[in-house]
Amino acid sequence: MSSWINRYGGKMWMLMVYIFLYMPLAFMVVFSFNSTKQDARFTGFSLRWYEALMRDSKLVDGFFLSVKIAVTTGVLSAVLGTFAAFVLVRYTRFRGRTFFSGMANAPLVMPEVIIGLSLLLLMVGAQTWLGWPQRGMLTIVMGHTLLGMAYAMVVVQSRLQEMDRTLEDAAMDLGAKPHQVFFLVTLPNIAQAIVAAFLLSFTLSFDDVVIAEFLSGPGVNTLPQVVFGYARRGINPTVYAAATLLIATLTIGVVAYSVWVARQTRRRHREIFAAQST
Numbered sequence: 140m141s142s143w144i145n146r147y148g149g150k151m152w153m154l155m156v157y158i159f160l161y162m163p164l165a166f167m168v169v170f171s172f173n174s175t176k177q178d179a180r181f182t183g184f185s186l187r188w189y190e191a192l193m194r195d196s197k198l199v200d201g202f203f204l205s206v207k208i209a210v211t212t213g214v215l216s217a218v219l220g221t222f223a224a225f226v227l228v229r230y231t232r233f234r235g236r237t238f239f240s241g242m243a244n245a246p247l248v249m250p251e252v253i254i255g256l257s258l259l260l261l262m263v264g265a266q267t268w269l270g271w272p273q274r275g276m277l278t279i280v281m282g283h284t285l286l287g288m289a290y291a292m293v294v295v296q297s298r299l300q301e302m303d304r305t306l307e308d309a310a311m312d313l314g315a316k317p318h319q320v321f322f323l324v325t326l327p328n329i330a331q332a333i334v335a336a337f338l339l340s341f342t343l344s345f346d347d348v349v350i351a352e353f354l355s356g357p358g359v360n361t362l363p364q365v366v367f368g369y370a371r372r373g374i375n376p377t378v379y380a381a382a383t384l385l386i387a388t389l390t391i392g393v394v395a396y397s398v399w400v401a402r403q404t405r406r407r408h409r410e411i412f413a414a415q416s417t
Contacts, residue, residue, distance in 0.1 A: 164386060171379035188380040198381050201362035208276060208361060209345040212283040216340035217333050219284070220291025225325070227292075228299040246289040255353030258282045262354065274356035282350040287340030294339060298332035299325075331400055338396060342389070 174185035192198055223243050227236070246254060262278050265271065272278055306328070310320045326333075348363040355364065362381070369375045 167379050168383045168386065171376060171383045173376060176376055188376040189384075191377045192380045192384075195377055197360070197365050198362065198377065201360050201365040202381070204276065204359070205345050205362040208279050208283065209341045211280050212287050212344035213337040213341035215280070215284045216287030216291040216344075217295075217337040219288045220293075220336055220340075221295045221329070221333055223288065223292045224296035224299055225321070228296055243292055244289060246286045247293070251286070251347070251349040254286065255282065255350040258285070258350070259353040274354060275359045278354040278356070279351050279359075279361070282354045283340075283344040283347060286347070286350065287343050290343060291336035291340050294336040295329060295332045298329045302328050331403060334396065334399075338392070 169181065171188055172184050172186070173181055174183035174187065223239075227240055227243070230236075258278075258281070262272065262274060266273065272281075302325070306324050307320050310324045311317075315323065346363060348361070348367050351361045351364055355361070360368075362385075366378050366381065369378050
């Protein structure tokens with residue numbers, strides 16, 4: 140018995156964890172094809188809720204708004220997070236480094252309610268004194284970027300710490316200027332981490348409802364806000380259909396990223412092997 144537990148116990152435990160995590164998602168996907176509004180019994184296969192989704196302007200508009208915000212947030216977070224990580228890793232001594240590091244990492248441990256409330260007060264004060272910005276897509280992007288930049292910085296920072304510094308030193312010895320070293324040597328080596336930071340920031344922004352609730356204006360509602368509003372009024376299978384499409388889209392994105400990373404890794408290994416053979 141003990142040998143069986145040692146051999147299969149870990150696998151069974153992981154299987155139960157995966158079932159616990161993904162069974163609700165499977166339940167939601169199945170009932171998005173239910174022919175009736177029943178949420179406890181599958182009465183037959185139907186696409187009526189997907190047809191209703193296409194006619195629901197709130198969900199459709201919220202989806203496209205969430206995509207715009209998430210893409211913008213992902214790009215800004217990846218860029219700002221990369222520069223912040225580069226400063227912290229490559230420049231270990233400068234005045235105010237501890238303060239800068241603390242402020243850059245603060246959103247990681249700060250509750251989103253506090254972040255949203257503080258940003259709301261800031262936006263209201265700025266609008267009162269300057270007349271800008273109006274609460275809407277821009278303010279949501281600013282709030283999401285503040286959060287996403289911190290996560291992006293952690294991802295890129297870990298890759299920079301693992302990177303071989305001799306590559307940069309060799310480029311400098313060959314006459315490359317610092318900005319050339321960054322764009323021609325450092326950036327290609329951390330490209331996968333930057334893409335991962337973008338995807339993480341994109342997902343955080345697309346999924347966020349707390350900060351968006353504080354910073355959105357009249358008539359500006361992201362998809363999570365619309366879904367949350369529907370959920371408070373009762374179960375709507377149209378939401379199941381929207382969530383199923385999102386799961387499918389994110390799954391395709393994750394698979395595509397994994398394939399790209401695998402190809403880049405194989406290509407790098409071939410280049411290293413060819414360089415060592417010559």
